[in-house]
Amino acid sequence: MNTLRKTIIIALGLVLAAFAGISFRASRFLKEPVVAGPSVARVATLGEYFAPIKGTANDANVFFLEGAKPGGTVLVLGGTHPEEPAGRLTTWILAENAVLDQGRIIVLNSTNRSASTVTRPSGAYPATYTIKTDWGGQTFRMGDRWSNPLDQWPDPEVYIHYPSKQNLAYMDIRNLNRDWPGRPNGTLTEKTCYALIQLINKEAVDIVIDLHEAELQYPVISTIVAHPKGLDIAAMASMTLSDEEFKIGMEKSPAELRGLSHREIGDFTKAIPLLFESPEPFLDATRGRTDARLLLEGKDDFVVRAGKRGLLFEKIDAKGWPIDVRVGRHCSTLIQVLSVWSADHADKAVIMTGVPKYAEIIQKGVGAFLHDPAKSDPKKIYYE
Amino acid sequence: MIITWLYYLLVAYVVVLMVWNLIRSRKWQEEVLYVVVLLPFVLRLLRLK
Numbered sequence: 001m002n003t004l005r006k007t008i009i010i011a012l013g014l015v016l017a018a019f020a021g022i023s024f025r026a027s028r029f030l031k032e033p034v035v036a037g038p039s040v041a042r043v044a045t046l047g048e049y050f051a052p053i054k055g056t057a058n059d060a061n062v063f064f065l066e067g068a069k070p071g072g073t074v075l076v077l078g079g080t081h082p083e084e085p086a087g088r089l090t091t092w093i094l095a096e097n098a099v100l101d102q103g104r105i106i107v108l109n110s111t112n113r114s115a116s117t118v119t120r121p122s123g124a125y126p127a128t129y130t131i132k133t134d135w136g137g138q139t140f141r142m143g144d145r146w147s148n149p150l151d152q153w154p155d156p157e158v159y160i161h162y163p164s165k166q167n168l169a170y171m172d173i174r175n176l177n178r179d180w181p182g183r184p185n186g187t188l189t190e191k192t193c194y195a196l197i198q199l200i201n202k203e204a205v206d207i208v209i210d211l212h213e214a215e216l217q218y219p220v221i222s223t224i225v226a227h228p229k230g231l232d233i234a235a236m237a238s239m240t241l242s243d244e245e246f247k248i249g250m251e252k253s254p255a256e257l258r259g260l261s262h263r264e265i266g267d268f269t270k271a272i273p274l275l276f277e278s279p280e281p282f283l284d285a286t287r288g289r290t291d292a293r294l295l296l297e298g299k300d301d302f303v304v305r306a307g308k309r310g311l312l313f314e315k316i317d318a319k320g321w322p323i324d325v326r327v328g329r330h331c332s333t334l335i336q337v338l339s340v341w342s343a344d345h346a347d348k349a350v351i352m353t354g355v356p357k358y359a360e361i362i363q364k365g366v367g368a369f370l371h372d373p374a375k376s377d378p379k380k381i382y383y384e
Numbered sequence: 385m386i387i388t389w390l391y392y393l394l395v396a397y398v399v400v401l402m403v404w405n406l407i408r409s410r411k412w413q414e415e416v417l418y419v420v421v422l423l424p425f426v427l428r429l430l431r432l433k
Contacts, residue, residue, distance in 0.1 A: 002410070009415045013419035016423060020427060024427070148433070153391075
């Protein structure tokens with residue numbers, strides 16, 4: 001009797017383990033197709049810029065979008081923090097739709113690919129989310145803010161940033177946006193930053209755009225954070241967008257906080273780094289149920305109540321912050337930055353068409369700009 | 385890498401201890417508890433997270 005009972009309990013446990021394990025494995029190895037757009041001239045991998053990255057979880061695809069006329073080079077980073085999906089989805093729209101007339105845009109959809117293969121432990125995050133399209137939908141990995149501990153472990157008691165020696169939170173040694181400029185003999189995340197610095201130098205990148213989202217309780221939100229080298233561009237883009245499309249601020253990258261893209265890329269390379277932030281209620285600590293609906297619709301009664309008590313740095317109402325609005329903000333901000341840069345640097349202009357602006361994305365939805373891999377040339381499909 | 389292997393050895397050791405206690409237990413409530421606690425350890429050994 002005792003043995004039979006134990007066998008049944010163990011069997012039930014194994015069934016539960018199987019369900020959980022299959023779910024974890026499926027989201028970790030989910031393939032996300034990218035249909036290379038009309039201007040994608042070639043697709044490299046990050047490992048080509050720093051050999052130790054080759055074959056690792058962070059050997060990400062690097063899409064080169066090139067125009068007929070020579071011009072400047074802009075690097076767009078999506079997925080520095082994969083749990084901020086507007087950034088990744090913006091890079092999908094770019095890679096699949098952008099048409100370059102002049103200059104180059106280099107796109108990484110999964111800058112920290114490792115972080116896209118895990119969700120926050122004990123966070124009850126959805127494993128995946130699906131963007132509706134005319135042809136059904138495209139599913140993406142939810143991801144986390146930090147690299148997967150399966151790829152980089154253990155964390156130190158205190159993370160000492162290289163080379164500043166600033167003490168940062170222990171888990172931020174796996175945070176790509178605390179590891180810049182990276183180091184060749186460091187952790188996987190530090191090596192990834194180092195590889196990206198090699199890419200920026202080798203490809204003579206003029207501007208780096210790092211796409212993010214933020215909780216509404218965080219003061220750096222709905223803004224462009226700029227290195228001192230890029231303050232003029234950010235200011236002009238911010239003023240124009242606020243006048244014509246939506247309110248967006250600008251902030252100067254603090255010199256005292258190390259490891260961030262908008263600081264270290266500017267200090268260690270010739271490129272101008274800019275970081276875009278859009279509002280993501282999913283990240284707020286006071287949120288309610290943490291599911292894909294909240295991620296994509298951005299509606300949450302608890303966050304609205306926090307706003308009524310003056311606890312937020314961005315407005316929110318019952319309409320929330322849908323993914324179309326957040327991606328639309330990133331696309332329009334990118335277009336505006338390119339416009340400002342190109343107006344001042346005719347010989348290094350980056351002229352791009354084919355990418356929808358804020359109003360068009362809200363009207364048609366993000367899914368309208370994702371291409372059906374089943375109806376595309378297989379040679380043009382790449383997997384993240 | 386050495387720390388990682390030590391970690392997995394430690395996890396395996398905890399799994400063995402819990403399975404041993406599960407086998408020796410006489411209460412069904414405790415057996416269910418052992419199995420539930422075992423789940424994340426087993427998944428971690430299988431590198432599923």
